[in-house]
Amino acid sequence: MATEFLLNGVKTSFDGDPDTPLLWVLRDHLRLTGTKYGCGIAQCGACTVHLDGKNRRSCVTPIGTIAGRKVVTIEGATDARSEAVKAAWVKIDVPQCGFCQSGQIMSAIGLLAAKPRPTDQDIDQGMAGNICRCATYVRIRQAIKDAAKTVEVPA
Structure with missing residues (x-):
């Protein structure tokens, strides 16, 4: 079952393993490479995105946990x-x-x-x-x- 979410104001879905980290969905599947991989354990902040308006480390955020939510990456930060x-x-x-x-x-x-x-x-x-x-x-x-x-x- 696909995970649907709003990414930088656009309805987006990912039809893959719900345990896949959001970071890898952004970088590898959606080709949004502004969000960086640093440590993989939420300690360095290189992978920070906004999830429902709050800072979130995308390297430890399973894609299956963001269904129906709003994600903003550096590419979508335009306000x-x-x-x-x-x-x-x-x-x-x-x-x-x-x-x-x-x-x-x-x-x-x-x-x-x-x-x-x-x-x-x-x-x-x-x-x-x-x-x-x-x-x-x-x-x-x-x-x-x-x-x-x-x-x-x-x-």
Whole structure:
């Protein structure tokens, strides 16, 4: 039986093993390669996507558990908050190697959705599950602060 879900606003289905991790469905079956494989055990954050608006590690999320739910990948993150984060990433020149950046950006978008005006402590806590092997954490923090300034907080 196929698993149907909304992916980046488009009704999508996967007719395969329901235990297949969402990450592999995205990358191997749907060819959305922006979401990266890092560790496979939800410790590095490279595979972060949004599931029903919340950060989720796709490497440990069985596809069978997301039926009827909304998934957004880096390719589908196009709202004002997402664009502000992406623009801040470019302006601050955050990436070095860039491998972890889609997961970092997705986590930052999720953080700003939950805390539109985060403190340094909020950022540290909200981004703690994302590892950057190049250690660009200072630039990541600054980009999140800059993005927060450009996104209007709804009343």
